[in-house]
Amino acid sequence: MSKNTLKYKLPEIKNSPTFWYMPYSLGFQVSLTTFLMLELVLGFSSNLMVLVLYCSQSNLVDSVSNMVTVNLHVLDVAVCVLCLPLTMVVVLLPPGPNLAFLCCFHEACVTFASIATAINILVISLDRYDISVRPANRLLTTRRAVLLLTAVWVTSVAVFFIPFLEVQWSSGAGSEERGQVAPLGYDTGVGMYYHLLLQVPIFFTTVAVMLFTYSRILRALNIRIATSPPALSSTAPLVTSDMEATIPMPAPMGVQASVSAIIALRRAVRRHRDRRERQRRVFRMSLIIITTFLGCWAPLSVTNMLILGIGPSDALVSLRLCFLALAYGTTVSHPLLYAFTRQKLRRALRAKVKKRVVSLLQVDPSPGGTVIHNSWVENRKTSRQVRLEASEGTDRCLGEAL
DSSP states (O other), X not given: OOHHHHHHHHHHHHHSTTOOOOSXXXXXXXXHHHHHHHHHHHHHXXXXXXXXXXXXXXXXXXXXXXXXXXXXXXXXXXXXXXXHHHHHHHHHSOOOGGGHHHHHHHHHHHHHHHHHHHHHHHHHHHHHHHHHHOSSSOSSOHHHHHHHHHHHHHHHHHHHTHHHHHHHHHHHHOTTTSOOBOTTSOBOOGGGGTTHHHHHHHHHHHHHHHHHHHHHHHHHHHHHHHTOOOTTTTSOXXXXXXXXXXXXXXXXXXXXXXXXXXXXXXXXXXXXXXHHHHXXXXXXXXXXXXXXXXXXXXXXXXXXXXXXXXXXXHHHHHHHXXXXXXXXXXXXXXXXXXXXXXXXXXXXXHHHHHHHHHHHHOOOOOTTOOOOOOGGGSOOGGGGOOOOOSOHHHHHIIIIIO
């Protein structure tokens, strides 16, 4: 058989229905599928637990900050249910004409997940900026938050259909303008990847907004600490004039004034130290939030830019799947960064755990029987006291938002 005959026989073998080959190596499939399965289990369970806690107690969803946080966890559950299983299917199954619709549906889900996640993170950043910089006169009210979240979902659902429209436009343009199908099943025409033009600028816009808002939050906290009221304003003045010094003062009154001044000074030092500790905590949490978002979504955005610039290839498509699995890691990090850092949610979780422990330890008293008591699950009212020393806006930002 000549070389020319072999060259024209290969496409016939590939187009035959009996042709079956694995697009990726076995090690790549096993490692990536295991990682995706782990993200699916952890992300779905943690986000579902957060939603159950929010729904079980109505007082948890009583503010705009909690509304936008719940919206993010609902999105993460949708990503775990829709996007992660489809990515595993794309990795495991070989490409072919019968899986063209599945690949297009997977690309639509990826577009939905990336844009919806970026917009929700942007809304949370704006909410924290509003509650920290403008605590007394907030712009993001409950009504405006509902309208904003509705617009977020409408936009996210709208971009879901863009890959399907690209397929229709490409098929309507004719086979002359379409690219060829590569061995891994993707189309080599750049016109099939115009939906990436939306993902890249939205990602960079979200990063810019996060850097601006969290820097302003830290600046507002610095101003509050620097302009705190003097601690000794309610006590007797320590420096008096010469005429006042000549007036004799009883010894007990002078000692009492000195003791009051020392106590007020200690309170001021303690209050200043606590606020500095809050500032360091806010800085650490802001740095972790921004770094997590960049670490998960920046590699995927850079790969999308390369595909738009030099066109798709086998290496870029495989690399994009790896970075897509990394981007799904935000479904695991979001409950840790945005939900379990809130004091109300932690209290609700502790209450659920204590109630569960009580139900396991209690036994019905019977003649001659005993009742098991556990001091850990007893209600200790004295430990429920919370001191509010900072302003309301700063406390809500530090205690709940961050």
